[in-house]
């Protein structure tokens with residue numbers, strides 16, 4: 001699988017000599033630039049070894065090693081500021097800003113984060129994880145420095161994928177208007193997670209063959225043909241120098257129109273020329289500048305270069321073969337896979353079904369759908385807000401859009417869900433993946449707010465499956481429902497139940513009683529149902545007889561069944577992989593209050609407290625957040641003792 005010049009593997013066998021001498025960028029600045037190629041190899045080796053062990057974002061980090069060295073060499077960090085967009089490409093930055101010795105703890109519980117964190121290092125200027133924020137933040141920082149009379153430089157580093165997010169353009173627009181100093185580095189590797197999509201990406205592409213250029217060329221040829229002599233000469237020049245025509249048209253024009261000085265495109269893996277360009281920009285620029293840098297995603301590790309999408313973010317892998325270490329072949333399918341298969345299956349039968357992703361085709365399980373129904377599949381780029389309103393438009397014309405977005409990224413589109421979908425009661429299905437804690441990516445990525453931010457929206461139905469089989473039935477129920485529906489499911493493997501071949505509709509707003517009992521009613525939602533059933537087994541041994549109801553619908557709640565069992569047991573314990581405020585437990589409290597039962601029934605809610613959870617394995621976080629099996633047992637016992 002590896003190509004003969006797989007670079008980093010050679011580097012990895014080299015002795016690590018230079019990196020240990022760098023405890024801060026000041027050490028880097030004291031070195032001759034001639035050591036940079038070897039240093040870049042050492043850094044790549046360190047990144048590959050650590051990600052192979054811990055998992056993480058490999059290809060994005062390998063692509064910016066030289067750029068990182070050049071930035072810290074030229075700019076006076078941490079006084080000058082570097083803001084990494086998304087922040088998933090900042091491992092080299094971490095390695096040379098004093099975190100080399102802790103780097104082996106990357107993404108581990110209580111170890112260093114996979115993203116920039118202000119409380120981890122003064123070199124981390126701005127916390128990130130969601131895309132397209134870097135130019136806005138940098139502009140704010142630059143303006144603040146101006147108002148405080150400080151002269152430091154501010155540099156945003158943003159990928160071509162992240163540049164597709166609307167916020168990036170909102171910021172460019174204001175930056176051009178304010179005309180203050182700001183340096184934007186466009187790290188263009190032609191990739192988002194998968195190949196970048198959209199008109200902007202073809203505009204940036206150095207292999208541009210866009211229709212606009214072709215049309216321009218044709219029209220120019222026609223025009224010049226009218227002038228004998230001079231016209232012919234020019235025509236020949238244009239024909240011969242197609243590259244310069246493209247250079248004339250792309251890609252600087254776009255940024256120049258936004259009043260940025262455009263520099264580039266420049267090669268991104270030659271540190272010395274990067275340094276020279278950045279020094280010029282640092283010393284001579286006046287007003288906003290965009291430096292267009294061309295990099296190779298996965299640079300230096302053959303499997304990642306060959307398949308940058310698969311090596312964008314991954315779990316532990318074998319360095320020699322590049323093969324990802326799978327838990328076991330017998331592991332149940334993930335919720336994501338079941339979603340992808342179910343939606344493809346349903347779309348076979350109903351041509352109105354269309355699927356939408358915001359740059360997460362593989363992540364949301366839509367690869368199969370995209371191949372089977374290319375015309376009914378839309379990757380809109382990193383543009384969650386647009387994805388939702390686009391779906392609303394499709395729905396007004398009688399189509400049945402399924403918008404698959406991770407819970408954390410859907411936070412971006414709350415207004416679009418309210419204003420464009422729910423207000424008009426449009427039949428859009430939101431397939432919300434990664435609901436609940438996601439693990440190693442940490443607080444920027446935990447999907448622990450969705451039940452709260454969706455519950456208050458009129459017309460919206462919310463479901464959460466207890467297992468992968470129920471997910472299938474919920475999707476079948478959601479599609480065709482005459483209004484918006486959100487189906488929220490967690491990251492990772494299902495519980496291993498059999499998948500029914502026949503899909504059935506779950507009666508609207510109905511819960512299911514899983515276990516009858518007289519002492520306490522446990523109401524777990526989604527992925528908390530099985531831990532609750534296990535907890536009940538434990539409680540039984542302690543002489544406690546607990547009832548368990550799977551609500552299935554978070555909204556509307558099955559108030560008849562729930563109040564009946566609340567009254568029978570006199571105690572209600574809710575459990576959710578969501579924040580406590582405004583979540584499922586709050587819904588149960590509100591329902592009991594409406595039925596005037598709060599004086600008669602004791603209620604306790606298990607869910608995340610009012611603070612952000614760190615990164616770490618999901619199971620560790622369930623424990624930390626007190627929503628795991630033992631927390632359920634303890635809470636039930638405490639309620640019985642009261």
Ligand SMILES: Cc1ncc(C[n+]2csc(CCOP(=O)(O)OP(=O)(O)O)c2C)c(N)n1
Pocket residue numbers: 060063086088089129130131158159160161162163187189191192193297312358359360382384409412
């Ligand atoms: C709002 C938002 N949506 C989706 C993502 C998931 N995501 C992380 S990185 C990435 C691709 C970024 O592409 P680019 O900016 O070109 O950086 P590259 O990885 O190619 O270096 C996506 C879609 C995100 N971080 N934030």
